[in-house]
Amino acid sequence: MSTQLDDEKRQLKSSEIPLHPRQPNKWLHFAARISFVLGILLQIFVITGGALWWHGYIGMVVRPDTARNSRTFEGRQPSPFHPPALCHPPLPAAVTLPQPSLASIPFSSASRRLRSFLELTMLTEDIDGLTVGVVTPDGLFFDESFGQLRANETHRGSKKAPDTDSLYRIASISKMFCALELMVLKQRKILDWDDPVHRFLSNFTYNTDDWGQHLNGEGQASSFQKASPITLRQLASHMSGIGRDFPPISVGSWPKMGNISVEINTRESTLKSIANIPLVVPQYSSPVHSNTGFSLLGWTLTAAANTTSTYADLVHRDLFEPLNIGSSFNVTAENAHRIVVPSTMPQLADLDLTDVDNSSEGQYSSLRDLAKVMQTFLVPSRAGSLLSSYSMREWLRPLHAFPDDMTEMGAPWEIRKITDTYGRPRRWYGQGGHLRVYQSKFSFNPDAGFGVVVLMTGRYSDAEGIALKAVQIYQAAFDWHVAQITDMLYGGRWVSEDQKSEATTVVLDGGLWLVKMVLQGTDVFKTLEGPTPISKSYGLWATGRTDEFRIGIGRASPEANCFPFVASFDPLYARKAPIDLILFEGVGSGRFMKVPSADVTLTKV
Structure with missing residues (x-):
């Protein structure tokens, strides 16, 4: 039986017919010369034809009767990132299958490669502290830390490295937790994605003028149009059009900058700026990264929860405590020894962003904390998850596709398409964080079966690049595992x-x-x-x-x-x-x- 199956597999992989050896004859040398000349002509034809096709002068026609298993297509490739391929059925999601063993050769090899890459990166880049984890539904699959916990200290004993429980500032990954809080409240039916902000903040208004009207004094500042409200979905996906940081910093003149004017950032000053300054773009036009938008979302969620406590208290109650994680929004006597401090701008380590900006970029988290969260994202049906599988499927969706055919925006997902072993693009849902000398990245794909967390201090800022390299190193091993298990089961x-x-x-x-x-x-x-x-x-x-x-x-x-x-x-x-x-x-x-x-x-x- 197995022989018959092997034969069928071979027939699918190749249609080559074995050539039977023949005795040489007097025409052999002549045929060889003719073959050589024809080969040269064929190469010229292929190169010329390929160039013409690439530049769009000729098309490659696919016959419908041979299209099912063909990878050819008509016309020029639309993207350098992943050439189009005919639709193939995806294998079952890796998270639904038995999990791999770290001891298996593909995974132990991938771990060695990633470790070597991180060691080289530490040697060649200006990094103070680095913690990297690869996470599966079973937990941390790979966990390594490098550098110094307190890079600003020079006394003996200051060379201690960070570890799995060390707390980094995660900057904009705080936004992911804010969106998670939104999903939790939505699941409790306290609010909905498309609720307008003014439902919970009755004094909220925004400027509907375009910039030409605004600068010419022709608009009606602070007018509110019910037909085009700013909603929770827009805030969570950076699609509200609200500017990046309000109140804005003024440099007086441009391009030669004058006196820099910084207004104190308070809830009142922020709401006033939103009311007076036009949107960058109309809602749902194009994403505009908005720290202000997520500050506003945090205040709105706190109001929706009908609590007089702060956003930090709300997230502790709804997220940190149920997940049993030690994340925080400020340095305390209990967690001070776990805070990772950079060598430059060490004052950022204990900067309190207060309730004004905590929902946007104020959170501290460790690799262990983020791994626990990622486990629930990979398998929401597991015990202790905050969201149902239904809610998670609803959440993991792009809301805007950029024209590069590689990046998309969700709520708040920064989605990147990364090709797998078979050349097919997969959506990796993530959130990056950047606060001067604190860099971080949280990225995962349930179908691939794993995710990556990068936490870093120092002048080197490419946490995204480190996470991408980790994905690329492990992707082949996970694809191999899924193929093996699928073949065994089905x-x-x-x-x-x-x-x-x-x-x-x-x-x-x-x-x-x-x-x-x-x-x-x-x-x-x-x-x-x-x-x-x-x-x-x-x-x-x-x-x-x-x-x-x-x-x-x-x-x-x-x-x-x-x-x-x-x-x-x-x-x-x-x-x-x-x-x-x-x-x-x-x-x-x-x-x-x-x-x-x-x-x-x-x-x-």
């Missing part, structure tokens, strides 16, 4: 007890494929496509439920890509079940495939 040859039904499934190119299915003596491929089926395989799409898949009946094409699959799911029913539904049950040698629409159960052989 790949193989399946046969019914009466031998009238059989199916063959294989894991190939990052997808699970159905390459043969006969039910009650009827070839399913012929039923779907006629007596001479074109398709060599159909993708099995994981639904997100354990052991449940749908057959991707739609035909992929460069023009439509994934849309045909979306349109063809759940097409017809038989025996009260959709005909494209495939279920798996059992463990080990007692593994079964079920096709409810045909009332067929097949055993793995």
Whole structure:
């Protein structure tokens, strides 16, 4: 049986026909010369044609009857970051499968590579302290710290390194916690995404003028239009149009700067600035990173919770205590020994941003704290999670796509598309933090099965680059693990007890494929496509439920890509079940495939 399955896998991977050796004859040398000349001409043709195609003078046409498993496409690649590929079924999300072992060779090798990279980075860059973690649903998979806990001290004993529990200022990662608080209150039905700010802050107004009107004195400052309110969703996604930092810092004149004027940042002065200064762009036009917007969101959430306490108290109650984490908004006698201090601007270590800016950038957290939070994001169904799986799926969505085909904005997610081992872009949801000499990055992808946390002090500011490198190093190992587990659980040859039904499934190119299915003596491929089926395989799409898949009946094409699959799911029913539904049950040698629409159960052989 295994030999037959191996043969089918090889047929999918290659259609090469073995060449049988022949005895040389008198025409051999002549044929060799002709082949050489033809080879040169072919190279010229390929190079010239490729250049013309790349510059758009000719197109590459894909025949519909060969499009299903082809990776070719028509026209020039739209992006240098990830070339387009025909829609392939994704493997089950890594977080739904058994977790990998750190001792396995791909993961131990990845850990060594990441450790070497971090050591080299410490040697070549101006970094005071660095803590990096790779997180899976089971917890910290990789955990290393470098440098100094208190880089501003020179006395003996000051060389102590930070560790998993050391507290860094996480700057804008505070915004992620503010958005999490919003989701918690939404889940409790205290508020909704699209509630206007003025529902909770009755005196809130904003300036609806455009800048031309404003500068010419033609507008109506502080007017409020109910037709275009500023909402909680807009604040959480930087889509409100409110400026970056209010009250703004004035430099007097430009480009030769005059006297710098800084107004004290209070709640009252901030609300006054929002009321008087026009928006950078109209709401939902384009993201504008707004610290002020998240300060406003923090005040709004506190008001919505109907509490007289501060935002910090609200987050302690709703987030820190249930998660049992030691995050804070200020330095205390209890946590002072854990605070990471940079060598330059050490005064930032204990700067209290107060309730005015705590929700925007005032939080301290450790790797252990952030790893606990990330675990609940990866698997919201785990015990102790603050959000339901439904809420998490709702939260992990882009709200704006930038024209670079690589970055997107969520609420508050800074989303980056990173290609996996198979060249397909995956959305990594994250939040970065930058407060002068404090840098941080929190990034994860549930489908990939892991996330990365970077906490850093010093002049070197590329925490994003370190996180990206960690993802790239570990991605291949996690992709390998998912492919192996998927093949073990769902790949193989399946046969019914009466031998009238059989199916063959294989894991190939990052997808699970159905390459043969006969039910009650009827070839399913012929039923779907006629007596001479074109398709060599159909993708099995994981639904997100354990052991449940749908057959991707739609035909992929460069023009439509994934849309045909979306349109063809759940097409017809038989025996009260959709005909494209495939279920798996059992463990080990007692593994079964079920096709409810045909009332067929097949055993793995």
